[in-house]
Amino acid sequence: MMSFIKVLMYSVLGIALATLGLESFIVPSGLIDGGITGVSLLLSQITGQPLWLFLLLINAPFVIAGVIVISPRFALTSAITIAGLAFVVHFTHLPVITTDRLLAAIFGGVSLGAGIGLAMRGASVLDGTEILAMLASRRTGFPVGDIILIMNIGIFSVAAFYLSIESVLYSIITYLAASKSVDFIVYGLEEQVGLMIVSNEVEDLRQKLIHDLHLGVTLLHATSGLLNKEQRVLMCIANRIEVHKIKEVVLETDPAAFVMTHKLNFTMGGKVKYRQITH
Numbered sequence: 508m509m510s511f512i513k514v515l516m517y518s519v520l521g522i523a524l525a526t527l528g529l530e531s532f533i534v535p536s537g538l539i540d541g542g543i544t545g546v547s548l549l550l551s552q553i554t555g556q557p558l559w560l561f562l563l564l565i566n567a568p569f570v571i572a573g574v575i576v577i578s579p580r581f582a583l584t585s586a587i588t589i590a591g592l593a594f595v596v597h598f599t600h601l602p603v604i605t606t607d608r609l610l611a612a613i614f615g616g617v618s619l620g621a622g623i624g625l626a627m628r629g630a631s632v633l634d635g636t637e638i639l640a641m642l643a644s645r646r647t648g649f650p651v652g653d654i655i656l657i658m659n660i661g662i663f664s665v666a667a668f669y670l671s672i673e674s675v676l677y678s679i680i681t682y683l684a685a686s687k688s689v690d691f692i693v694y695g696l697e698e699q700v701g702l703m704i705v706s707n708e709v710e711d712l713r714q715k716l717i718h719d720l721h722l723g724v725t726l727l728h729a730t731s732g733l734l735n736k737e738q739r740v741l742m743c744i745a746n747r748i749e750v751h752k753i754k755e756v757v758l759e760t761d762p763a764a765f766v767m768t769h770k771l772n773f774t775m776g777g778k779v780k781y782r783q784i785t786h
Contacts, residue, residue: 517629518588525622530601532615541659541682542636559593569635584631612677616684624692699771704741706764
C-alpha cells in the first residue's frame with residue numbers, strides 16, 4: 508500500500524505544476540485543454556465565472572462514480588486532490604510567464620500534463636476524464652482510448668463556436684503537449700515494451716539477454732505457418748532504452764531474426780530482470 512507521505516508528495520507537486528500551467532500559461536492566453544479540465548476552461552471563458560468553481564462542479568460526479576468504477580480510497584484521494592487544485596487556483600495568482608501563444612500552448616500543456624501525471628502516480632486524478640471514459644466504455648463497449656478521443660474532438664469542435672479557430676488550434680497543441688507529458692511522467696523511461704524474437708539462434712540470444720543485458724526471458728514453443736516446422740520463440744520485457752540494446756544483440760547474433768515489439772500497459776509478477784546471485 509502506498510504510504511500517505513508519498514501520496515501527499517505526488518499530490519502537492521501535481522497541484523503546483525498544474526496551477527503553474529493554468530495560471531502562467533493557459534488561462535492568460537485564452538487557451539483550453541482536453542477532457543474535464545478543458546470543459547472547465549471553456550465554460551470559465553464563456554460565462555466569466557471563476558475556473559475553480561467549474562473544476563469542482565464538473566469533476567464532482569465523476570469522482571463519486573470513481574467509488575464504483577475503481578475504489579472508495581481512489582475516489583477520496585482524487586476528491587482531495589481536485590479540491591486542492593481548485594483551492595490553489597482560486598487563492599494563488601502567479602505571474603504570466605509569456606504572452607507568446609505557441610510557447611504558452613507548449614509549456615502550459617507540459618506543466619499541466621506533468622501535474623496530472625504526478626497525481627496519477629499518487630493514485631489519484633486531477634481530471635475526471637478517465638473515469639467518465641471508463642463508465643462510457645462499460646455502457647457502450649468501446650475502448651477507453653477511443654472514447655477519450657471522441658470526447659476531445661467534441662470539446663474542441665464546440666470550442667470552435669465560442670473561441671477563434673486560431674485559439675482552438677493552439678489549444679490542440681496544448682492538449683497534445685499535456686498528453687505526452689502525462690505519458691512521460693506516468694511511464695517515463697521505464698515504460699515497458701514486450702518483445703517476441705523468432706530466430707534460429709535462440710539459445711545464443713537467450714544466453715546474451717540473460718547474462719549480458721540481465722533480462723528475464725521466456726521460451727515459447729511454436730510452429731512455423733509456412734514450413735509447418737517446430738521452432739522456439741523468445742519473449743522478454745524491457746524498457747525503451749533496453750529495446751535498442753536488444754535490437755543490437757539480435758542483429759549481431761542473427762540478422763535474419765524476426766523481432767516484434769508492443770507496448771505494455773500493465774505487468775505483475777514474474778521475473779522481468781535477472782540478477783546473478785553471488786555468495
